[in-house]
Amino acid sequence: MKKYFVILAILLTTWVFFQHPKAHWQGQLAPTDPVKTSDDLPSPWPYKDFTITARAKYHIKAVIISKHHYWGAEIEDNLSSFDLALGWGAMSDAAIINQLEISQDGRWYNYHWNNSPPLAPSEIISHSSNNHIIAANQEVLDAVGHFKRYDVVDLKGYLVDVQSNKKDWNWHTSVSQYDSGGGACKLFWVTSAFTV
Secondary structure: OHHHHHHHHHHHHHHHHHOOOOOOOOOEOOOOOOEEEOOOOOOOEEEOOEEEEEEEEEEEEEEEEEEEEOOOOOHHHHHOOEEEEEEOHHHHEHHHHOOEEEEEEOOEEEEEEOOOOOOOHHHHHHOEEEEEEEEOOHHHHHHHHHOOOOOEEEEEEEEEEEEEOOOOOEEOOOOOOOOOOOOOOEEEEEEEEEEO
16 A cells, blocks of 8 residues: 555656646736847866856846756756746737746757647747846755746856867757757856846
């Protein structure tokens, strides 16, 4: 009998973990676009077994519409253990978000809708992004680890490219607000992270 309670507890925990409660607020919690500039960028710097090259300064205030923690042994997972799907403007409006099925897996951010989209697909693309987070320090990593779905967060740092110093491997960021599909994610070196 004890075995059945354990199985039931595991199933219940799994069910709760994968449920996405509806968002409950009015209007846009993060109405402004991210700020991206290419002025006064630092020279490339070492990090672990990599060289980091800044492509742009980046500051975003957005709603976390999904969060995924990567635990694997892949080189990307060791470099960036969290992905945040972030929404701003219309994609920070609960009335829009609640009409989308949003998920993350395999370093992808996915969204689907039933019947017709609640927002023009081009607006979904230009007002949300998947962000591979590279924490600049332990304080940032701890903050991101405590972030929850639907938190409004303020993140500062750099969009970066990463080159391995030991093998033929690199990872590139998007610097566009309007791309989608492969290569459209932000590789985000975060120096400051907090909830608003």
